[in-house]
Amino acid sequence: MRAAQFRSWVLLTLSALQTASAQTKYEVQTPPLDTDWTYEVGTDPWPEHPRPQLRRDAWQSLNGVWTWSAAKSNDDLNNPPGAGPLDHEVLVPSCIESGLSGLQVLDVNHMWYETNFEVPKSWDSQKVLLHFEAVDYRSTVIINGAKKDTHRGGYSRITLDVTEDVRLNGTNRMLVFVHDPTDTEVIPVGKQTVRPSHIFYRPCSGIWQQVWLEAVPADHIERLDVASNADGEVTVNIVSSSGDGADVQVTVVDQNGNEVATHSGSADKQFTFNVDGVSPWWPDSPTLYNLTVTLGDDEVASYTGFRTISKSEVEGVTRHLLNGEFVFQFGTLDQGYWPDGLHTPPNLEAMVYDLKVLKDFGFNMVRKHIKVEPDLFYEACDRLGLMVIQDMPSTRPDAQPNAEEHAEFRRQLEIMVNEHKSYPSIVSWTIYNEGWGQLDDGQPEEELTKVVRELDPTRLINSVSGWDDHGFGDYHDNHNYAHPQCGTPFYSRPKTPYDPERIGIAGEYGGIGHNVSIEHLWNVKEAIDTIPETYEINEDLESYNYRAMVLFRDLREQTERFACSGAVYTQTTDVEGEVNGLLTYDRRVMRPDLKQWQDDIQSLYEAAASRGGRPVSKGRKY
Structure with missing residues (x-):
């Protein structure tokens, strides 16, 4: 389907969704690009228990086919839909803008969801909790006519005690009203926008992570x-x-x-x-x-990993330490976007596939870039052995938050840290990226660094990744793509001078691109038109791998000569109009020469070992 045809089809579909009187049955809509998992999702998605560090036996998934209808404004919350299903079937969890949702609609920011469910009779002496792992952005739940509190935040959990609202001897009806303001408010939104362009992508609205019920004792x-x-x-x-x-x-x-x-x-x-x-x-x-x-009477299952994260001087250079040893952190910028599901991966296998690819290359870290993933992502990193740099989703880069908006950013930052601080793979928190939503005087940066330090003293903090650095946090982080600058006494932006008192890393570098044939591209004209904005385009894979080798050499020499302690290569996969991934957006084409990259990555670890880093052995995938 050509881009113009696709856009026309989406607009016609949107019009139909808003005016149809008959219910539309669920089926996967053809996305601008699919993956090998797109048509394997089915109608029972994500059957896994969503909380690997707080598991009980008595739980029930509510994922699957719900019904949905567009709404017009926040006033619609005061006039809930009457009895019966809504206009269109939708897959939960999913983003309504995605093909997997069965809707694939754009520019709808108010909506209703509806489903019916039964509660096991064996739960009659227990409290019943209703969990939403994430809804983007503002949501209100109504159970059998009882309206619950409104939740704000597109990346955090919702837990509601619905014991008094549900019936154990019959069917329960649940309505969820969602408002996703995306570009119209200054909120933590990551790279979502209703008008995508190059490094900003199609938004994700609605119930995009798992929904489930749980039975717990009164005291739990x-x-x-x-x-x-x-x-x-x-x-x-x-x-x-x-x-x-x-x-x-x-x-x-x-x-x-x-x-x-x-x-x-x-x-x-x-x-x-x-x-x-x-x-x-x-x-x-x-x-x-x-x-x-x-x-x-309450028993939960969890897990932990024994590791210590700290910083200290090693041979005269400030380093991050894992278990008391300097380990060079090398990973990719990982945005977690999917052409068929957007924020929601098609299934667990697909999500873990990306991580296994990184591990096979020899990467030992991943920077989760201004998105918060399902908890199962962090469990996979724990089990595979991938350190995680976790970003706080940023507000719009073109907006300066006022006092109220900053307070909301801080509230959601605290929630992100508290919800994820038990995962051993997470080694540091990133507060701001490239000045987005950051005030020029550095005061919020100083305040938020103290907040995160108090919430989690066991990890390091990257207060500012990229630039507009006022000297707070544990890292000096430089972004320079085709010419990495990592812990060096030279730099390109006047606000990011070399700071030997902090850990030197290249928070983003690389970004070398390579265009591919249309069957592996996000087939939307606006995205294709931005491909030339990729930081560097290589005509073929031979030149692509040569340029990668040159960048590895630069990074290796900066590790040997100066104070480079880690680097983040951009990026794991292509996303929409960006064609600088190790993998194409559909995960079907791998650009790097695997053996060459494995050897070059190993050479980085060996360079770090020559400067007091943890000794490495050939072939160690760490």
Whole structure:
């Protein structure tokens, strides 16, 4: 389908969706580009338990085919739809702008969702919790006519106690009203825009992560924070529903199924204990330990990895340390976009595929770029051995937040840290990217660095990735694509001078592009027209791999001569009009010469080892 035809089809589809009187049945809509997983999703998507670090046996997925209709404004919330299904079937979870949703509509920012569900009768003595892993952006849930609180934030969880609202002896009707302002408000939005251009992409609106029910005792664990150091010290914070400091017990089981520690403590108050003889978590040996935590009648399963993140001087250079050793961090800018699902990967296999590709190259890190993924993403990084630099989704780069908007950014930043700080693979938090939503005087940057440090003292903080750096946080981070500058006494932007007191990294570099045939491109004319804006275009893969070799040489020499401690290559895959991925957007073409890149990546680790870094052996995929 040509781009112009596709655009006309989308507009006609939108008109039909807004005026149709008969219900439209669900089927995958043909996206501008598909993947090998597009037509394998089916109507029972994402059956996996969504919370790998807080699992109970009594749970029920609500994913699948719901019904949907467009709304006109926020006033529609006061006039919910009457009985019966809505106009169109939709797949949950998905972005309504995606082919997988069954809608693929653009420019709808108010909408209704509807589904019916039953609650197991065996839950009659339990509390019933309703979870939404993420809804973009503002959502209100109505259960059997009872309106619940409105939630703000497109990347954070929603948990509602619906015990008094549901029936155990019949069908329950749920309505969800969603408003996604995208470009019309200054909110954490990442790279979403209703008018895509080059590095800004099609938005994701609606219920884009899993929905599920859970049965819990009246007094139960609401939050479980675990931080485990390489020396065996475990710090636990358990937030209970009652808040009365009830007794809790934590049991640690090693990878062979042996119980290695048991400790009793109190909920709602942080406590620590030690486990002897632990195997630390490393990228080349990502050892994890299972946990069982009990509070009264409540029992949850979780896991942890023993590792310590710190910074110190190594041979006169400020370095980030993993388990007390300097490990060169090398990974990709990973945006987590999919041509068929946009923010929502087609399935777990597809999401993990990208990570396995990176691991096969020899990357030991991934920068999750201004998007927050499903928890299963971080579990996969924990198990594969990929360190994660986690970005806070930014506000629009062309807007300066006012005091209220800054406060909301801070609130959502705190939520992101609290929801993910138990995943051992996450090694640092990034607050701002390239000045987007950042004030010029640096005061919010200083404030937010202190906020994150207090919430999570176990990790490092990259206050500013790219530029407009006022000296806060643990990193000096330079972005320069075709000529990497990493911990060097030379730099290209006047606001990012070399700072030997902080860790030198290249937070983004590379970006070398290579165009491909139309069957591997996002077939939207506006995106194709921006391909020449890619940082560098190579005519063929021979020149592409030559240029990569040159960039590796530059980075390696800066590691050997100066203070380069890590780098982020841009990027894992193409996205819409960007053609600078290791993989094309459909994941069907790999550009790099795998053996050449493996050798060059290994040479970076060896260069770091020559400057006091952790010794490496040939072939180690860390």
